[in-house]
Amino acid sequence: MADLRTDCAGIKSPNPFWLASAPPTNSAYQVCKAFEAGWGGAVWKTIGEPVMNVCNRYGSVDYGGQKIAGLNNIELISDRPIEVNLREMAETKRLWPDRAVVASLMVEPKREAWHDIVKRAIDTGCDGLELNYGCPHGMSERGMGAAIGQVPEYCSMITGWVTEVSTIPVLVKLTPNITDIRYPGRAAKKGGAAGISLINTINTLMGVDLDTLELQPSVAGKGGHGGYAGPAVKPIALNMLSQVAMDPEIGLPISGMGGISTWRDAAEFILLGASSVQVCTAAMHYGFRIINDLTEGLSNWMDEKGFQTLGEVRGKSLHRISDFGNFNLLFKAVARIDESACIRCNLCHVACDDAAHQCIDLQPREVQRNGHAETIGQPVVREEDCVGCRLCYIVCPVENCISMIQLDDGKESVTWNELLKQLPQPVTWEALRAFQKKHGIEIH
Amino acid sequence: MKNIVPKRASKEYEQAFAELKQPLSNAAALADANRCLYCSDAPCIKACPTHIDIPTFIKKIATGNLKGSAKTILQSNWIALTCAKACPVAMLCEGSCVYIARGENPIQIGRLQRYAMDDYFAKGMLPLFTAAEPNGKSIGIIGGGPAGLACADELALLGYDVTIYEAKAKAGGLDTWGIAPYKMKQQDSLLEVALSKSLGVKIRTGECVGETVSIQFLMDQHAAIFIGVGLAAASKLNIPGETLAGVYDALAFIEKVTPRQWRSVDVGKRVAVIGGGNTAIDAATEAKRLGAEEVFMIYRRGKSEMPAYLFEQELAKSDGVQFHFQIMPARIIGKKHVEAVECMRTKPGEPDADGRRHPAPIPGSEFRIPVDMVIKSVGQNVEGTFFSQIPDLMIDDGMVVVNHDTLQTSNPMFFAGGDCINGGKEVVNAAHDGKKAAHGIDQWIRSTRQE
The missing domain is CATH 3.20.20.70 (Aldolase class I)
Incomplete structure (x- = not known):
């Protein structure tokens, strides 16, 4: 005790x-x-x-x-x-x-x-x-x-x-x-x-x-x-x-x-x-x-x-606790939906589609409901387009249904403050895009 | 009838027939409305035959926008109060609630819908919709049940002049005459009739099409006609003794109970109910609640084949109704008055055309159940009295044949919906058919006008 x-x-x-x-x-x-x-x-x-x-x-x-x-x-x-x-x-x-x-x-x-x-x-x-x-x-x-x-x-x-x-x-x-x-x-x-x-x-x-x-x-x-x-x-x-x-x-x-x-x-x-x-x-x-x-x-x-x-x-x-400037810009996480836990309320889909980055699709699935087969839309994350914002995780009403999965290996880290030291001042969009491209980050 | 159950004080009857599902208190309605997850593309919407936007009407309850909630409901379903109370929600909207997948109770959609509709009617049916300008076209509707009312309401909004021809003294059809009084009151259905009138629908009661009004008259008067007559004539058992005193059709019996004039309904001490559908269950339960000492359900197939919903069977059982499976009546015995039902045990026989195994009586298995009253509930036929007067109207297997997209019959001027096209389903299916037919009629009239 x-x-x-x-x-x-x-x-x-x-x-x-x-x-x-x-x-x-x-x-x-x-x-x-x-x-x-x-x-x-x-x-x-x-x-x-x-x-x-x-x-x-x-x-x-x-x-x-x-x-x-x-x-x-x-x-x-x-x-x-x-x-x-x-x-x-x-x-x-x-x-x-x-x-x-x-x-x-x-x-x-x-x-x-x-x-x-x-x-x-x-x-x-x-x-x-x-x-x-x-x-x-x-x-x-x-x-x-x-x-x-x-x-x-x-x-x-x-x-x-x-x-x-x-x-x-x-x-x-x-x-x-x-x-x-x-x-x-x-x-x-x-x-x-x-x-x-x-x-x-x-x-x-x-x-x-x-x-x-x-x-x-x-x-x-x-x-x-x-x-x-x-x-x-x-x-x-x-x-x-x-x-x-x-x-x-x-x-x-x-x-x-x-x-x-x-x-x-x-x-x-x-x-x-x-x-x-x-x-x-x-x-x-x-x-x-x-x-x-x-x-x-x-x-x-x-x-x-x-x-x-x-x-x-x-x-x-x-x-x-840290300033934004010290966050690792290369940390990469995406949402993943556990279909077996999903109750198909589709709240993640509508939140992502209307308010985030349009990367949760409803894929057709055959399910049994009320004793008969029915085609429903199963929310699935298109991981290549997921920016890892975590909105879907937050709106999901089911515990352990949506998880944020880390995709980077954790070895590399560049913070904004470090990046500022690498890039010519003032920072241009072109220079930033070049940095993103080098690290496989695509924003569209 | 012999051995009539002694009458009781009205208060006791009211208790026996008190509503099973009480209205939600404001606090309970808010709690459940807030519990609704507001699913996107919600399964409850798909499960409702009228596709009410359920999450939206529930969220409007949560914000206190009850008028808006009623509007969302009525946009999809004109028979919303009856459906809220009489729908088998466990099989439909509530049965598909995502909470069930989470192992929790579903949202009480039926009771919430009732909460919104009670408020709407209590406040005097404030206008929610703007009707189109009158287009000068007149539509006749045969039958003022849920299908007819829904069709009339929708057509009235579309600008049509609508007249319902209703055979009984009060419109509403089975909603008014055929729903167990512990599910809803006749008055609830009459509110929906009043709603139709408030939309400008004319209702001519006591008009029996084919008798007091001819088909030709309707065809002369109206640009199109909707048939929503349901099923009427009760099927016969075709066994000896069916005409003895004390033998009733279930719907006729239920119709006597619904006006809540309890003391005017005679019930025998021992009652046999023949049949296994939801109507049979209603009749059995109502007989028990009116004071019958013993009520026997007689069903010729096995328990798992009984068409009545499980929750209805459970209700009857909890009322003390006794279920007898795999027996069928061979004859009804009595001099002038029923004294017993002679039954035979059955076994599953050869499969029929639908693959259902027809029950076959076992020779020599006869036995008698002494009863004072027999209630028959073995299905209904399409009321054919005036159908033969309609030129080119196709009937198949006792049902009016329609195009399922427009609900137009083989005679283009006639449309049909509800039990007379589906052989007997839920109120909500009739409500949906009525609305669908209204749009079928509108489209047809617009296209013929263009030609």
Whole structure:
């Protein structure tokens, strides 16, 4: 059984799964219930400035009959009295000393205000602080949340105010609503942060109700932008995670989040450099009980792969991330269809014909269907014309029916960056065609 | 009839005849619609005799475009609600769903089609198609069943003035009178009759061609005539006792059940149903659900040869109908009223012209099954009453002979489709024939006009 213990920037927990700072961590009742279920840690719902919430706070993207592919919210930071939050946080930490309890903070950009909240939070006995520079709605208009995260100078300044008084690890939570996540990441490092949390929610407008023409969610007929999370945002989070993880100027531990619903998602985050992972939408959808499969699934996978500790998994796929210019241009793969597995839905054929490279033919075959012989079209790849784009593989609803087969022997490799050095500058189509011809690549 | 089953409260009958396939809830319809893979060149389309673009109508359900979904369906099949409920989908569209190859349940195409059509009729049959300008040509249609209605609807859209001559008081044919009430209600079929009327089709009910209306009249009135009369006269057993009280034809019995006036239908305590087709199964199941204590299916061949669909046989069995294979009725016994059926055991005899081995009675194997009621379901003939009045109309093996591309008969003015050309198939085949004949008629009229 794999060892799931983790240490993220000095914040220790028995497993890497923390509840993200959000509605599920609004109270001691919830956080204690989550710890009872087995969660490794919890980042308390952000405390700070006085706020008032509105009704109809969530909107969701349902896709193909599945609920909540993405979840958006316009809820603000905690609207409970700050003293109650601090008292409950202290009680929870006392009851659950082995779990990570992290206080999430957001106050107006004043040094004294930050000093005050930091000290009061530390007094609860919590394990770390997370600075909320991410909320894209409600607070940002008041000069907090994403308004800080979007300006690297503010980021480092406020982080500095916090770290100059904090005695516990400080995580800076970044907003994805920015062109290059590395800049606020570097600013956090400059301000003395011990680690980085990412991503906060993405700025979104969820949609329009086609019956009422109101926005969703609608607050008495009005709606607006909110923060988007859930399974749909995972690839965005993974990209930002890898960017920060690979940035030599940052080099901080990362608590990763953004669309983690299953242990598989978590494993991907850890492979791309996360030390702990935070979960919100999945817990909002299904409750705290999902922790059972999260930990068990991750542990089983690690056992299967021979990983004993999370440290062995962490960042293990990062070295594979590369710029396009370093991809091998001579790698040659084509799609192949296993006729015995094919159910003849012809989705590969229509996708290839309409949207790719017109290289999947329907060849006549005699089959038995409903007890009588019938001539049907069997999709077959014309390999000499297949560019290896993988669209057919993606649309195929049958497991192991379409495979991408490597055709080159793997011995030869020329990348675009290498090619640039070989060819006269600027690169002409003629020179490129000559290179392709030499390597038997024909594009028509 | 003797030993009539005592009548029960209406509520109990309604329960016994409740729809077997309930409508899909919105959530269930969406779930299945989203599960549809949206196959390209889908096998379900090919398996449907009317070639409905099934993946397209299902995807429209998934997006909430129910009006568009109904349009996609009706474009191919005017009898879409009846087909959704009465088609043997396991043998057709659903039986060809690619999910089966993946080892999973097929998409519930029939129920999804019903979902779209229910919505269409519930919203009052909003116009979906623009009819061509009236072309001044009149078409007569003999028989208001699925073939006739489909032909009429299609012709109305093509700009023809269409009149249906329907012998019964209500149109719809077997859809109205012959479908088991636990599959669909008579009212469903009447919605499709109303759809025809909404397209401008005139329906003259109570008109028996050859009796109240002559063929000559039709030929004088119309540019072309479509025959969609189905099969009517029930075949006889040709054994003694067939005219005793308590002996019924299956279709006549079923026709009494379909209006859902349960208490007006008498059923004996012990019922013998003679025959092995789907109609025989319907009659047996309906008799059981009306309260018959014991129902015996009497079929002269073996189980594997029974023409009724397996799922129909299973339904009857689960209702408690008893199946007796390889026995045939020798005579029906009784003074005035049926008292028993005398049967003989059979063995497969010499193959007939079709290669099917004719069952031969085993001498001395006679035995009696005491019954209060006998329902005969051994096939039907083409109703020939007016056929002989149509000049040059060719009939072969009890079926009207047609050109299978145009459905034109040997008399160019007459076209035909449905059971009277195929000897008795599904509603969906009739619906397809009707539509096909409409285009045959249109082509023929256009070409003769040019000449």
